[in-house]
Each structure stands twice: as C-alpha cells, then as structure tokens.
Amino acid sequence: MVATWVGLVLIFFHIALNAKVDCERVKELRACWRSDLNYLYLTDTKCPETVLSNEVARARFEEATHSVGWSFLEIETRKYASNEQQAYAAGVLEGKLTQSLILKHWKNTIAGYCYTAGPYCDALYAYLDENLKFMRRQIALYPGDPFWVQVNLMLIQLAGLEDGYYGTITAPHVDIRPFGFLLFQLFGDLADLEAKLKRPEHLPKLRFGCSALIVPIPEKQELFFSHVTWTGYQTMLRIQKLYKFMYHLNRGYSLVPGYGISMSSYPGVLLSIDDFYITTAGIAVTETTFSNGNKSSYDYIDSKSTVLSWIRVMVANRLAHSAKHWTMIYSKLHSGTYTNQWMIVDYNNIPSDMKTFSYTDVLYVMEEMPGYFEAKDMTSVLYTQGYWPSYNIPYFPTIFNITGTADEVKLYGDWFTYDKHPRALIFKRDWHSVVDLKSLLRLMRYNDFKKDPLSACNCTPPYSAENAISARNDLNDKNGIYPFKALGFRSHGGTDVKATNVEMALRLQFVAISGPTYDTQPPFQWSKTEWQNKISHFGHPDLFAFPPVTHKWKSI
Numbered sequence: 001m002v003a004t005w006v007g008l009v010l011i012f013f014h015i016a017l018n019a020k021v022d023c024e025r026v027k028e029l030r031a032c033w034r035s036d037l038n039y040l041y042l043t044d045t046k047c048p049e050t051v052l053s054n055e056v057a058r059a060r061f062e063e064a065t066h067s068v069g070w071s072f073l074e075i076e077t078r079k080y081a082s083n084e085q086q087a088y089a090a091g092v093l094e095g096k097l098t099q100s101l102i103l104k105h106w107k108n109t110i111a112g113y114c115y116t117a118g119p120y121c122d123a124l125y126a127y128l129d130e131n132l133k134f135m136r137r138q139i140a141l142y143p144g145d146p147f148w149v150q151v152n153l154m155l156i157q158l159a160g161l162e163d164g165y166y167g168t169i170t171a172p173h174v175d176i177r178p179f180g181f182l183l184f185q186l187f188g189d190l191a192d193l194e195a196k197l198k199r200p201e202h203l204p205k206l207r208f209g210c211s212a213l214i215v216p217i218p219e220k221q222e223l224f225f226s227h228v229t230w231t232g233y234q235t236m237l238r239i240q241k242l243y244k245f246m247y248h249l250n251r252g253y254s255l256v257p258g259y260g261i262s263m264s265s266y267p268g269v270l271l272s273i274d275d276f277y278i279t280t281a282g283i284a285v286t287e288t289t290f291s292n293g294n295k296s297s298y299d300y301i302d303s304k305s306t307v308l309s310w311i312r313v314m315v316a317n318r319l320a321h322s323a324k325h326w327t328m329i330y331s332k333l334h335s336g337t338y339t340n341q342w343m344i345v346d347y348n349n350i351p352s353d354m355k356t357f358s359y360t361d362v363l364y365v366m367e368e369m370p371g372y373f374e375a376k377d378m379t380s381v382l383y384t385q386g387y388w389p390s391y392n393i394p395y396f397p398t399i400f401n402i403t404g405t406a407d408e409v410k411l412y413g414d415w416f417t418y419d420k421h422p423r424a425l426i427f428k429r430d431w432h433s434v435v436d437l438k439s440l441l442r443l444m445r446y447n448d449f450k451k452d453p454l455s456a457c458n459c460t461p462p463y464s465a466e467n468a469i470s471a472r473n474d475l476n477d478k479n480g481i482y483p484f485k486a487l488g489f490r491s492h493g494g495t496d497v498k499a500t501n502v503e504m505a506l507r508l509q510f511v512a513i514s515g516p517t518y519d520t521q522p523p524f525q526w527s528k529t530e531w532q533n534k535i536s537h538f539g540h541p542d543l544f545a546f547p548p549v550t551h552k553w554k555s556i
Contacts, residue, residue, distance in 0.1 A: 029097060031057040031089035033081065039171050040089055042096060056081040057089035060554055061097040065539065069514025069546035071239045073098060076555045079246035079255065086245055087153040088172035091160020091270075099165050101237060101267035102181075104539035108234045110183050111536070116203065123197040128178035130303040135311075136174060146250060147332060150315040151307060153247065157270055158182065165268075184268040185310040188275075188289070188338035192370065196298035210274070210288040211423060211469050211494070212343060212390035213444060214363065215434045216383055218354050223362070224440045225345055226499035227286040228470050229264075229274045230392075233491045233524070233531070237539050238514050241265045242553045247318060257281035258318040262508035262553065264498050271314050275340075276498045278508045281321050282348040284500060285313075287340040288390040292369050293404030300371030301336050309338035322346050323364040327375035336370025339403065341390050347505050359383055367399045374399060387431040391423035412483060415457075422467035425454045437499055437511055441548060444497045445470050445517040457487055470494030470517040474529060491531050493517075493524075508553060515544025 031040055032047035033056045040056065047055035057077040065071050075093055077086035095102070114121035135151055142148045155174040162181050163169050176182055186193070209230030216223045244260045258279035263272040277285040312330050320326035323344040330342070344364045351357035359380040365388075366375035374396045382388045394400040395418060405416055414420035426446065434440045447468035449455035455467040460481040465472040471493040482488040493516050500510040516524040523545035526532050 027062065028058065028060050029093055030055050030059075031093055033085055033089070040085070040092060040169050042092065042169070054078075054080075056085050057093055059090075059093035059097055063101070065101075065237065066541050068549045069238065069541065069544065070512065070549060070551070071098075071101065072241075072551050073239050074242045074244075074553055074555060076244040077246050079248070081246075083149065083153055083247050084156055084172040086247065087156040088160040088163075090243065090245060091157040091162075092164035092169055094270075095161040095164025096167075097164075098239065098267050101239065101539060102165055105235075105237045105267040106184070107538050108237065108536045108540075109187075113183065114179070117199055120194070120197055120199040124193060124199075125178050127193065127197065127303045128182060131306075131308065132176060132178065134304050135307065139174075144250060146256075146319055147315060147329065149250070150247075150256075150318055151311055154270065154311045154314055158185065161268065161270065181268055184266075185270060186308070187269070187273050188340075189308045189310055189335070191289075192292065192298070192301060192337040192339060195292070195295070196301045196370075209392050209471070210390070211444065212286050212288050213427060213431065213434075213440070214343060214345060214382060214388040215386070215431060215440065216350075216362075217435070218351065218383065221350055221352055222502055223345065223347065223350055224434060224437065224499060224501050225284045225286070225505070226440055226444050226497065227274060227276045228444050228494045228497050230471055230494050231492065232535075233474070233493070233495065233516070234535050234537055235266065236495050236515060236537070236544065237267055238496065239265050239267060240512065240551055242508060242555070244555055245318075256318045257321040258283065260508055261314075261317050262510065264496065264510075264512060271310050274496070274498070275313060276510070277313075277317055278500060278505050278510065279317050279320075280508070282346060282505070283317075283320060283323060283326060284345045284347060284505055285317065285326065285342065286390075287342045288392045289338065289340050290367075290392050290394050290399075290403065290405070291408075292339045293407065294369070294402055297336065297370040297372075297402070305333065306335035307333045308335050309340075320344075322348075323361065324375075324377065327364050327366045330366065331368070331373050331375065334368055334373055336368060336372075339369045340367070341395060342366040342368070343388065343390060347502060350502060357383075363388060365395060367394055367396050369399060369403055372399070372402065387427065387434075389424065389427035389431070391421055391427070393418045393421050393424070422454050423469060426452070426469060429454070437501060440499050441497055441511065441513065442519065443469060444499065445494075445513070445519050447472055447494075447517050448520050449475070458483055459487060464488070465493070465521075470497065472516055472521055472524075474516070474524065475521060478530075491529070491535055504550070509550055511548050511550045513548050514546050518545055 036052045059075040062072040139152045211228040260280035316329040323346040349361045362379040365378045408416035449465040464487040465475045473490045473492045476489040478489045498512045525543045
C-alpha cells in the first residue's frame with residue numbers, strides 16, 4: 001500500500017509542478033455544453049445558443065493579491081442546465097481560472113504532506129477511499145434525497161475542479177482521487193483524522209484557531225457578524241468567492257434556498273475553511289475550532305457511515321432555510337471531524353420591535369465532536385448579554401467536559417476556561433465599543449499584548465501575542481519561556497478579518513482585511529522574518545499592510 005500512495009502522490013506532484021500555467025490574467029470565461037457530443041468546453045466569448053450547444057456557467061476572476069491582499073472569483077450557473085452540468089462546469093471554470101494560485105497554494109500547504117508519514121498516509125488513503133465509496137453507494141441508493149443530491153454535486157464540482165486545472169474536461173463525473181485536490185478540502189477535517197489515524201506527533205500540522213463576535217444593535221435593527229481566522233502564515237493566499245449555482249431542489253423547478261453563497265476562501269478549496277459564509281437564504285455562518293483531548297472519542301469517526309465536514313457545511317449552506325434548519329442538516333451523518341463551535345445567524349429574524357420580540361430564531365449555536373453534538377437557540381443570550389463571542393473554547397458543559405477541556409484547566413488554569421480565557425475577558429471588556437463596522441474591525445484586529453494586562457501570562461517575558469483578539473505569535477520572544485506551545489513564538493496568528501451587517505448581508509457582501517493585524521503592531525513582512533527561506537509562501541506579497549476592502553459582486 002505504501003508504494004501505491006507514494007506513487008500516486010509523486011505522480012500528482014510531478015503533474016502539478018509541471019502543469020502548463022496560463023499566466024495571462026483571464027477575467028472571464030464561459031462553460032458551454034455540447035449535447036450531441038455530451039461534453040463541456042470553455043470559451044472567452046459567448047457560447048453559441050443552438051439546439052446542440054448552450055451556456056451552462058460563466059465566471060469572472062480578478063487576481064488582486066498584491067494590490068488588496070485578495071483575489072475575487074465569481075461563478076454563476078444557468079438554471080436551465082441540469083444540476084450535474086452546473087456543478088461540473090463551476091468546478092472546471094474555477095480550476096482553469098485559478099490554476100496559477102492553486103499550484104502556489106498547493107506548494108505552500110500540501111506539498112510534502114505524506115513524504116515522511118508512510119503508515120499514517122496509508123491509513124488516510126484507505127479512510128478517504130472507503131468514505132468516497134460509501135458516499136457513492138448512498139447517492140445511488142437515494143437519488144431523490146436532497147441531502148445526497150447535494151453531496152453528489154459537491155463531488156462533481158470537485159472532479160470538475162481537477163479537470164479544469166489539468167485541462168482534461170469531459171462530462172460530469174465523480175472519479176475523485178483520495179490524494180488529489182480532495183486534500184485541499186480537508187484542512188478542517190484533517191486535525192481529527194490525524195489524531196484518529198495516529199500521524200506522528202513531531203510532524204508539522206495545519207491548525208485553525210479563530211475569534212468570532214456577533215453584536216446586535218436592537219435600536220437600529222442592526223446585527224454585526226465578524227470572524228478572524230487564526231492559522232499558519234503559509235496559508236495567506238486568499239480568494240473571496242461568490243457561488244451563484246441555480247441548483248434545483250429535488251430535480252424540480254424550485255431552487256435551493258442557498259443558491260447564492262459568498263465566502264472567504266482559498267485557491268483550490270470549494271468551501272471557506274475559515275469558516276465565513278453568507279447565503280441567499282438570509283443566513284450567515286461562522287465558527288471557531290476547539291481541541292479534543294478525548295482519544296476514545298475518535299472511535300466514532302467512521303469512514304463507512306459518516307460524511308466529512310467539508311461536504312456537510314456546503315450542503316447545509318445550500319439547503320437550509322433557517323438557522324435551526326442549518327444545524328439539522330449539518331448534523332446529519334456527522335463525522336465529528338473539525339470540532340467546532342458553529343454560529344448561525346438568521347438575518348430574516350432581526351427584530352423590528354423589541355417589545356414584541358420572542359428572543360428566538362436569530363442565533364443558533366452548535367458544537368460537534370466525534371460521537372456527540374449539541375445545538376441550541378442562543379438568541380436570548382445574544383440579546384440579553386449584548387454580544388456573542390467565540391474563541392476556541394466549548395460553551396456547552398457536556399462538550400467542555402468530554403473533550404477534556406476541563407482537564408486542561410486543572411493543568412494550566414484559567415486560560416482553558418470559557419469565562420476567564422484572555423479573549424473572553426477582552427471581549428467582555430470591549431464589546432461595548434462596537435457601534436459600526438469601523439469599530440467592529442478595530443476590535444477584531446485588536447492586539448496590544450505588551451501593554452494590555454489581559455494579555456499577561458506566566459511566561460518570560462510576562463505576556464504573549466497569542467492573548468489577543470487577533471494573534472501575532474511571530475512577535476513573541478523566540479527565546480522566551482512559555483507554559484505551552486500555543487503561547488510561544490511561531491509562524492501563526494490572525495490572518496484576516498471579515499465582517500458584515502444587515503444591509504451588506506442582503507447583497508452577500510462583507511468587508512475584509514487580508515493579513516495579520518498591524519493596527520498597533522508592525523505589519524507582517526516575510527523578508528523581515530526568519531521564515532523567509534524556510535516556509536513556502538509562493539505568490540504572497542512580501543508586506544501585508546492592506547486596507548479594508550468591500551468587493552461588489554457583479555451578478556448580485
């Protein structure tokens with residue numbers, strides 16, 4: 001088996017690194033369907049509208065990484081095309097238009113992942129292969145089930161992504177390789193798969209943290225929704241995406257509620273990963289990830305009966321018509337991988353009159369781990385407390401205890417508690433300052449770790465840039481002494497901010513800043529770090545000092 005996956009990975013890397021990359025800045029492409037020949041083709045002009053040929057999808061791509069820190073991808077499909085044609089065409093267009101960024105992001109994040117982890121990668125390959133087989137069986141058994149219809153479309157879109165990248169465009173299919181672009185989709189799921197399948201501890205791992213904050217302003221019928229991604233700096237090649245897929249519900253004429261989804265994302269990734277979504281159903285979705293120290297719980301991660309998070313989140317985004325409905329869909333056949341606190345806001349239910357407000361159905365919170373999940377309407381807490389914060393610590397007591405977080409409190413103290421964690425205290429102190437998007441961004445980019453007493457720790461020096469709303473671990477003392485690794489010096493921190501409100505969410509818009517915070521700290525600059533020649537960052541700007549940007553989608 002080792003020879004099998006090594007051969008596949010080496011072949012894939014050879015093809016990826018030697019693929020012909022079109023360096024021309026292509027702004028728009030169309031995908032056309034030839035019904036007589038049963039295949040798809042691309043054109044930068046109009047598709048001939050004939051009996052035998054018509055347009056299935058179109059895409060607009062703007063590569064603006066070095067000017068604003070983001071690129072922008074917008075894909076719109078045609079509702080007269082079949083769901084399968086739409087999904088495949090969307091994947092093909094993205095693979096073609098973002099080919100150069102996909103290659104760079106692969107080299108920055110995935111290349112070499114399995115070079116020195118033979119037994120683990122054998123197990124991972126087998127798990128993914130069996131899980132793909134399970135999903136294909138269920139799709140065949142339940143062709144009219146909306147859940148499995150959407151699972152199938154995610155797989156078709158992924159197959160299209162690879163075909164578009166390699167230029168091997170055919171017709172819709174689900175012939176997906178476990179170690180192809182599927183690995184891009186697994187950035188969230190991988191942490192728990194690594195734990196279950198026993199990836200060697202000494203090998204580097206991708207980890208996501210994050211801060212999130214939701215603040216309602218009842219007197220203005222307003223609600224602010226925001227998120228900061230925490231992860232390794234090698235991931236900072238970013239794309240904002242709008243998927244406007246006219247998928248039909250149950251093969252009828254009605255469209256799925258979330259036919260339009262905007263999100264912050266990455267090259268080669270068909271979901272957000274951060275996560276941050278706004279849908280045409282009026283729903284906004286985000287999360288922060290918490291650790292799971294309960295090793296026995298990994299027995300519940302099963303390749304033959306569950307669906308990984310990367311698929312379920314997009315299925316829920318497309319099918320859900322309310323926040324509660326989202327949690328019901330996402331929890332179906334849940335794998336327990338990507339242990340998150342999910343926050344789902346229903347902008348349709350923002351109260352216009354607090355006197356008659358039922359304090360329900362605006363915010364649902366869901367937490368998931370292997371073998372267990374809990375979801376609850378937290379609207380009352382949101383409005384009576386005035387805000388909802390999230391910072392990688394479970395809220396629900398059952399999840400808090402069975403993930404082993406309570407044991408961490410015994411070892412390390414308040415840092416692992418829900419109410420006394422540094423970010424919990426900073427949010428509690430400063431949330432009142434949020435009155436508009438500008439003040440929201442200021443709080444979500446906040447890091448004054450050398451002066452703020454809430455950033456203090458039992459460390460040498462006596463503070464950590466981890467203890468802030470937007471971390472800057474690169475600014476910690478390389479020779480410092482810290483009680484655990486998270487507080488120390490590393491190429492890790494808050495890598496962005498995204499925020500929206502009632503008005504912007506209607507247009508699927510959000511304001512965003514790419515890169516680590518620079519409000520009260522020096523901007524991050526690769527050439528001034530010791531990682532300049534140690535960590536791959538192909539395609540990155542050298543200096544991350546970008547202003548806020550609000551992208552206006554062309555098809556909205």
